[in-house]
Amino acid sequence: MPRGGARLLQGGPIADEIRKAVSEDVAAYRERHGRAPVLAVVICGRDAPSMVYLHQILRSCEKVGIEGRLVEVDGEASEASLVDAIQALNADPAVNGIIVQMPLPPTIRLRRVVEAMDPARDIDGIHPLNAGLLRLGYDGFLPATAHAAVEILRRSGIEIEGKRAVVVGRSAVVGMPAAFLLVRENATVTVCHSRTRDLARQVKDAEILLVAAGKPGLITGSMLRRGAVVVDIGINVVDGRIVGDVDFESARRVASAITPVPGGVGPLTNALLLAHLVRAALAQEAATDVAAATREAPRIPAPPSRARVGAASRGPR
Numbered sequence: 001m002p003r004g005g006a007r008l009l010q011g012g013p014i015a016d017e018i019r020k021a022v023s024e025d026v027a028a029y030r031e032r033h034g035r036a037p038v039l040a041v042v043i044c045g046r047d048a049p050s051m052v053y054l055h056q057i058l059r060s061c062e063k064v065g066i067e068g069r070l071v072e073v074d075g076e077a078s079e080a081s082l083v084d085a086i087q088a089l090n091a092d093p094a095v096n097g098i099i100v101q102m103p104l105p106p107t108i109r110l111r112r113v114v115e116a117m118d119p120a121r122d123i124d125g126i127h128p129l130n131a132g133l134l135r136l137g138y139d140g141f142l143p144a145t146a147h148a149a150v151e152i153l154r155r156s157g158i159e160i161e162g163k164r165a166v167v168v169g170r171s172a173v174v175g176m177p178a179a180f181l182l183v184r185e186n187a188t189v190t191v192c193h194s195r196t197r198d199l200a201r202q203v204k205d206a207e208i209l210l211v212a213a214g215k216p217g218l219i220t221g222s223m224l225r226r227g228a229v230v231v232d233i234g235i236n237v238v239d240g241r242i243v244g245d246v247d248f249e250s251a252r253r254v255a256s257a258i259t260p261v262p263g264g265v266g267p268l269t270n271a272l273l274l275a276h277l278v279r280a281a282l283a284q285e286a287a288t289d290v291a292a293a294t295r296e297a298p299r300i301p302a303p304p305s306r307a308r309v310g311a312a313s314r315g316p317r
């Protein structure tokens with residue numbers, strides 16, 4: 001462990017690298033298409049923290065040359081009108097990626113909304129197809145936060161293979177996909193949740209600890225194994241300040257490395273979302289090229305008549 005406490009795993013510099021690569025890909029895309037790739041951000045109702053997050057995404061899009069399109073659906077609207085809005089975006093060839101801002105109003109079923117989304121435009125990996133691809137170890141779209149939590153370890157040179165990892169939180173969008181990603185990296189993973197008996201005992205075993213519970217101060221330094229690597233995914237507002245789920249001051253004295261909140265997983269989540277959008281745009285471009293090539297290719301010739309078969313067979317000797 002470095003003197004003076006844990007090494008800080010900052011998301012900012014890694015996010016900058018990713019954004020630089022995204023900007024270059026976006027510039028090349030604009031050159032080819034004469035327009036920017038488009039991310040549609042759907043919001044239903046004006047939840048205040050969501051609005052802040054949303055404007056951050058739109059600003060990030062602008063900085064790398066992506067067109068961010070805000071699609072507002074009235075918070076009082078029916079589930080059907082939200083589904084209609086998503087299906088209209090699916091059908092728009094200019095829209096490369098779609099994200100739906102959570103939380104949804106309580107009258108709207110998340111499952112209906114998620115299933116309405118075109119999996120090829122689901123750049124935050126919430127559609128069941130993308131979740132299933134992750135589970136099976138294939139390359140679908142990953143939920144950006146879970147991706148960021150594991151990517152910050154990889155890009156900071158933290159060895160994951162063979163390590164005992166504990167994930168606190170089992171949500172479909174953060175905890176579980178992060179756990180599957182760690183398994184994919186060959187860690188041995190335990191997933192904890194609100195019904196876990198003796199959370200402290202589980203946490204004490206962790207060489208790598210990912211926390212996504214949405215409970216400020218849930219994990220303290222005394223719960224950690226000395227030298228653990230801690231990734232704090234939580235975002236909570238306490239007394240007007242943004243804090244994670246880990247008590248940073250006590251944890252940094254025991255951990256060997258720790259992500260700060262803010263400044264750890266958050267910036268990387270944002271940059272990876274942009275990278276996922278570019279990946280979607282390029283995949284759609286490739287699919288369109290194949291479709292166009294197939295349309296333009298000569299049709300399979302009709303079976304030749306007997307006479308012509310004979311003629312052909314005498315031809316090129």
Ligand code: NAP
Nearest residue numbers: 145169170171174193194212213214233234235265266269
């Ligand atoms: P969520 O859907 O509310 O899930 C929370 C999970 O934590 C659940 O699995 C819950 O267990 C578990 N949990 C709650 N209290 C617990 C306790 N005392 N002990 C052990 N487990 C407990 O939240 P989420 O959407 O996954 O988000 C998790 C956190 O990540 C939130 O703070 C959120 O703001 C943050 N977040 C950060 C980013 C980012 O970019 N950094 C992005 C998205 C979310 P049960 O399943 O048993 O209820």
